[in-house]
Amino acid sequence: MDTKLRKFRNTGNRFLFAMCVLSFLGMIAGVVYALLLNSNAWSLYDGNLWYLLTPGEFDTARVQELWTLHGDQLYYIRIEMLIFLGMAIGLALLCLGALIALLVRTTGPDETGMVPIRKADRWWTELQVILLGAAGAAGGIAFLRIFAAAAVQTRWVGLYNPEDHYVYTGEYPVMLLYAAAVLVGLFSAGLGLWLMLSLVRKVRAGQLISRSLFGLILYEPLRKLYHGSGVMRKVILITLAAALVCMTIVGAPVVFGLVLVLGPKYVGKFEAIKEGVRQVNEGNLTHQIPVDPHSSSELDALGREINRIFDSSNKAVQNEIRNQRLKTELISNVSHDLRTPLTSIITYLDLLKSEDLKNERATEYLDVLEKKADRLKQLTDDLFEAAKASSGTMPVDFTTVELGSLIRQTLGEFDRRIQDSRLTFLVAPEDVKYYVRADGQLLYRVMENLVGNALKYAMPGTRVYISISAHATSGPEVGIVMMEMKNISSQPLNIEADELMERFKRGDEARATDGSGLGLAIAKDLLKLQNGRLDIAIDGDLFKVTAAMEAAEPPFIETEDPQQDSPDQDK
Amino acid sequence: MNVLVCDDDHEIAKAIEIYLRNEGYNVLRAANGAEAVDLCRDHEVHLILMDLMMPVMDGMEATKIIRESKDIPIIMLTAKGEDYDKITGLNIGADDYVTKPFNPLELIARVRAQLRRYTDFGKRDSESGVYRSGGLVIDDVQKTVIVEGNPVAVTPIEYGILKLLTQNAGRVFSMEQIYESVWNEPAFNPENTVAVHIRRIREKIEINPREPRYLKVVWGIGYKIEKI
Numbered sequence: 017m018d019t020k021l022r023k024f025r026n027t028g029n030r031f032l033f034a035m036c037v038l039s040f041l042g043m044i045a046g047v048v049y050a051l052l053l054n055s056n057a058w059s060l061y062d063g064n065l066w067y068l069l070t071p072g073e074f075d076t077a078r079v080q081e082l083w084t085l086h087g088d089q090l091y092y093i094r095i096e097m098l099i100f101l102g103m104a105i106g107l108a109l110l111c112l113g114a115l116i117a118l119l120v121r122t123t124g125p126d127e128t129g130m131v132p133i134r135k136a137d138r139w140w141t142e143l144q145v146i147l148l149g150a151a152g153a154a155g156g157i158a159f160l161r162i163f164a165a166a167a168v169q170t171r172w173v174g175l176y177n178p179e180d181h182y183v184y185t186g187e188y189p190v191m192l193l194y195a196a197a198v199l200v201g202l203f204s205a206g207l208g209l210w211l212m213l214s215l216v217r218k219v220r221a222g223q224l225i226s227r228s229l230f231g232l233i234l235y236e237p238l239r240k241l242y243h244g245s246g247v248m249r250k251v252i253l254i255t256l257a258a259a260l261v262c263m264t265i266v267g268a269p270v271v272f273g274l275v276l277v278l279g280p281k282y283v284g285k286f287e288a289i290k291e292g293v294r295q296v297n298e299g300n301l302t303h304q305i306p307v308d309p310h311s312s313s314e315l316d317a318l319g320r321e322i323n324r325i326f327d328s329s330n331k332a333v334q335n336e337i338r339n340q341r342l343k344t345e346l347i348s349n350v351s352h353d354l355r356t357p358l359t360s361i362i363t364y365l366d367l368l369k370s371e372d373l374k375n376e377r378a379t380e381y382l383d384v385l386e387k388k389a390d391r392l393k394q395l396t397d398d399l400f401e402a403a404k405a406s407s408g409t410m411p412v413d414f415t416t417v418e419l420g421s422l423i424r425q426t427l428g429e430f431d432r433r434i435q436d437s438r439l440t441f442l443v444a445p446e447d448v449k450y451y452v453r454a455d456g457q458l459l460y461r462v463m464e465n466l467v468g469n470a471l472k473y474a475m476p477g478t479r480v481y482i483s484i485s486a487h488a489t490s491g492p493e494v495g496i497v498m499m500e501m502k503n504i505s506s507q508p509l510n511i512e513a514d515e516l517m518e519r520f521k522r523g524d525e526a527r528a529t530d531g532s533g534l535g536l537a538i539a540k541d542l543l544k545l546q547n548g549r550l551d552i553a554i555d556g557d558l559f560k561v562t563a564a565m566e567a568a569e570p571p572f573i574e575t576e577d578p579q580q581d582s583p584d585q586d587k
Numbered sequence: 588m589n590v591l592v593c594d595d596d597h598e599i600a601k602a603i604e605i606y607l608r609n610e611g612y613n614v615l616r617a618a619n620g621a622e623a624v625d626l627c628r629d630h631e632v633h634l635i636l637m638d639l640m641m642p643v644m645d646g647m648e649a650t651k652i653i654r655e656s657k658d659i660p661i662i663m664l665t666a667k668g669e670d671y672d673k674i675t676g677l678n679i680g681a682d683d684y685v686t687k688p689f690n691p692l693e694l695i696a697r698v699r700a701q702l703r704r705y706t707d708f709g710k711r712d713s714e715s716g717v718y719r720s721g722g723l724v725i726d727d728v729q730k731t732v733i734v735e736g737n738p739v740a741v742t743p744i745e746y747g748i749l750k751l752l753t754q755n756a757g758r759v760f761s762m763e764q765i766y767e768s769v770w771n772e773p774a775f776n777p778e779n780t781v782a783v784h785i786r787r788i789r790e791k792i793e794i795n796p797r798e799p800r801y802l803k804v805v806w807g808i809g810y811k812i813e814k815i
Contacts, residue, residue, distance in 0.1 A: 355666040359688035363602040417807030428782020456806030
């Protein structure tokens with residue numbers, strides 16, 4: 017479920033919770049007001065609420081007498097009472113609705129079909145029940161008393177009541193009493209509802225007992241023992257039996273002796289298993305746990321099983337090593353087999369050129385052959401570079417490399433081609449040093465591919481922006497350094513960014529330019545080898561490459577000046 | 588001058604032979620490492636071009652055996668294109684390596700450079716004002732740069748860079764350090780200036796600027812002249 021929906025649901029639940037608590041309190045307040053009115057009218061009406069509510073039905077002499085005597089008062093009391101009772105009934109319905117909605121929403125199974133268990137549900141059931149009782153009884157009584165004390169002071173019920181024992185003594189202002197009542201009411205009703213929901217949830221999840229104190233210390237252990245394996249029953253029953261035997265004076269020395277003999281033996285077996293697992297974890301893959309192959313003891317059986325796991329993981333590792341070696345060998349053998357004939361082609365083409373060729377077309381054909389042979393050589397080189405980079409068998413020699421210098425060095429290498437290309441390369445910032453942990457040679461090949469890519473595919477006359485920035489990470493690492501390279505493509509890029517990074521993919525589907533389509537894939541793989549990553553983004557004709565690398569601490573900087581031989585410092 | 592070409596691919600060996608003969612060298616041919624070892628024992632050989640992957644005895648093995656008795660230059664020909672092979676090749680005693688498919692002109696240039704170094708070995712002078720690294724000589728008295736015996740025309744800035752790096756051969760200089768000591772002004776923003784000059788120098792003094800022998804790039808750190 018996405019977070020937005022979850023947030024919405026949570027807000028809804030909070031609203032329902034608040035509504036349930038408030039309407040509950042409101043309902044009680046309504047009833048209290050109505051009862052107070054009744055007690056006010058008590059003396060007037062012989063304490064019969066029903067008479068007051070339905071005066072026409074009891075048209076006795078006494079009633080008529082009362083109405084003639086106190087008609088005005090009774091009339092108002094009756095109306096107010098009806099209003100309060102109506103309010104109480106309405107709020108009761110609202111409270112019930114909210115409660116049902118809450119029960120459905122918070123105690124039902126979620127989309128996984130399980131009833132989600134929350135933090136509050138981890139409390140012991142007994143504790144929850146006691147708290148619920150306390151909230152209901154103590155909170156309820158406190159609320160009623162404070163609220164009633166305040167209520168008798170208010171206008172409607174202040175009509176007449178000389179003897180009522182709720183009579184306000186005038187010690188506290190009415191508003192303070194109301195505030196206290198609301199606080200106590202909100203707290204105890206809220207706590208009660210919260211606990212109730214939790215209990216219902218536990219019942220529905222079938223965890224009422226397992227999450228109780230009783231369940232924890234008695235029910236669960238017994239259940240586990242009952243459903244548990246033979247070993248568990250064996251160990252527990254033996255221990256209990258030993259404890260019982262120990263109680264007798266004769267039995268105690270026997271148990272002592274058995275413990276002294278058997279204890280070290282079994283603990284030793286357990287330690288051997290622990291040590292074996294540790295050894296294998298540390299890389300000693302051929303280690304085997306010493307076990308008695310015929311013993312039916314549980315620890316020996318476990319040791320045998322673990323040894324079998326060791327065997328198969330060892331086999332898998334050996335296989336992986338062999339596969340890697342075969343892959344490397346395959347790459348270098350295929351490379352050899354392709355390059356050898358290519359060498360002959362190139363050298364004999366060169367030899368042929370120096371022969372005396374009478375025919376003019378022959379030289380023309382030779383030029384074509386030579387160009388294509390060169391292209392074939394370039395493609396082979398790229399292909400093996402890509403194969404090596406992706407096979408993961410390339411050795412990586414990590415050092416601290418200053419990224420800005422490396423970019424400038426790369427641009428220096430490409431100087432002639434950049435000048436021919438009518439592209440302008442802009443590097444920013446110019447005067448900040450960014451140290452990365454990488455293999456300088458491999459990182460140069462990444463840059464070489466990226467710059468070469470820009471030279472091939474960027475629109476002539478535009479600018480290529482290279483920017484470097486450092487970013488902190490939340491972890492303890494030193495952070496990452498990002499390099500971003502942006503250029504305008506000369507061809508429309510009707511292609512997904514991810515696809516461009518696939519091997520042999522090229523921006524121009526016609527494959528008219530002389531790239532191999534491997535540049536970006538090689539750059540990506542090489543960067544990955546150096547724990548970095550390469551991402552591509554395309555926005556219209558804007559082509560953006562982002563390379564992320566591990567930052568490194570700046571190296572110790574030598575302050576001494578380069579040693580010049582002193583006599584000829586003639587500048 | 589006798590050059591031994593050892594390659595199991597007959598055509599390649601033959602082509603190399605043609606180029607070498609055109610240059611006036613005498614060529615012996617071997618089809619595997621074992622033959623090369625035999626030929627070396629029986630004839631006077633001044634330089635060996637050794638393929639790596641060969642039947643019977645491979646180039647590595649043969650180089651090891653020949654190195655035990657002879658000090659002649661050995662150039663490895665590798666078609667595997669593995670950096671690892673190049674490094675082991677140089678470690679077991681090869682003097683240089685060429686990756687197949689090679690540019691014939693580059694191969695000849697490397698052969699010539701190796702032979703000159705081999706035959707000129709004793710003539711290393713120790714006069715002051717002359718700095719060298721292998722076949723690269725900076726004569727600070729006459730202000731000239733000589734590579735494998737041929738004078739190379741360089742600009743004053745290029746000369747300054749070459750002198751600084753050759754004087755301190757083996758040491759890596761950052762672009763800022765190079766700028767400050769050659770331009771003799773603080774390097775506020777050297778941009779690509781140094782990198783571009785280095786590239787130009789390399790085009791002048793290296794046989795193959797893409798695989799430099801003297802002026803090497805230490806990526807992300809700076810440049811150095813290899814101490815040979």
